[in-house]
Amino acid sequence: MTALVEAVLVRDPDGRTDRRLVFVDGKPVDAVVSCVDARAGWDWEDWKAHRDEVLAKASPAARVLLRAVLDGPPG
Numbered sequence: 001m002t003a004l005v006e007a008v009l010v011r012d013p014d015g016r017t018d019r020r021l022v023f024v025d026g027k028p029v030d031a032v033v034s035c036v037d038a039r040a041g042w043d044w045e046d047w048k049a050h051r052d053e054v055l056a057k058a059s060p061a062a063r064v065l066l067r068a069v070l071d072g073p074p075g
Helices: 044-057 060-071
Strands: 005-011 017-024 027-029
Touching: 044 060
Parallel strands: none
Antiparallel strands: 005 017, 017 027
């Protein structure tokens, strides 16, 4: 089975990326947005808190990918 997943995101270059709406097969659904942006001016303590929050909200499948990306983000 293939599902069409569409996400409408609004990114403030000086702030957060906000989830506006996610659709699965044309129907709106709730979604968890996990933003990994190492260029956002994080200090280490804030980055660790952000990392822990992102991992806590993620599904087990997404958590595997997020752990790898959060341990070595691009930039």
